[in-house]
Amino acid sequence: MTQTTDTAALPSSAQRVSDLLAQIGHDKPVVMLPATGRTSAEAAAGLGCSVSEIAKSIIFRRVADDAPVLVIASGSNRVDESKVTALVGPLGKADAKFVRDSTGYAIGGVCPVGHVVKPVMLIDRDLFNFDSVWAAAGHPHAVFNLTATQLEKMTGGMVADVKLDPAPDAA
Template sequence: MPDTRTPIPDSARRVADLLRELGHDQPVVMLPETGKTSAEAAAGLGCSVAEIAKSIVFRRLSDDAPVMVVASGVNRVDEAKVAARLGPLGRADAKFVKTRIGYAIGGVCPIGHLEKTVMLIDEDLLKLDSVWAAAGHPHAVFRLTPAQLVAMTGAPVADVALRA
């Protein structure tokens, strides 16, 4: 189980401060093991992989804007669906994510970005009572409801999952 007493790194402290400013009542917690993947985070939290709200970042080709899809941990993001809504996409490498979004890969938070980020939220997350999102560090997470995620990000909800 996560520990709410472990000191948190500066990047996660920034998220904790932002959550407090937003009036969010759930703390940032530190996982004993990394939460870089949805499966690792779910194992550390004792929840289902579906309850992990993973942040996938792309680069929009038309204007080089960062594009983030917050998806259920069990879903693969269908890049063609996202591109149909937002325009052609390219790969966002670790440097792009860190310099444009403000977090290292493995701890990319859906809020508190360095610059305006184009976002979509996976409609499958809205089927859940609560989800866990990265809090700025590979070991840091916070809990929220899907409605809170939508409210905090202002992002539209869309079908982004690759379906078999």
């Protein structure tokens, strides 16, 4: 695994996240992956961790008011949209323009903090099963390490069960 933590080498969006993390007192650096971290599997492979330890960001659009809804889920979990809907109201799809306009980040690099529009935020309770997790840092190659508790504190997100439960076996 080859990573760089040289902030001089950070793309501008990742540098913005690095600066924001420093401002809020987060002590872990933004790390640049040598290959993309657009998917949880790619990020986990680059970091040498399990897919479950990736805190993936999924943006929805709330139908009632066009508010962004950010679900930060364990990388191995699929999000159950019906559970999210029960918590925040009906959801619509968020296209790439909506994601960029509301978060300030491109899909594949949506950071949990530093959004253009403050999102409604839900945090997958399964992330609390790990000593630390990795979240996107504003760029598809950029990530940072934190605990789920730090994630909850820095975002003010609500911890919830958002995981799609496996279908029962047909007997």
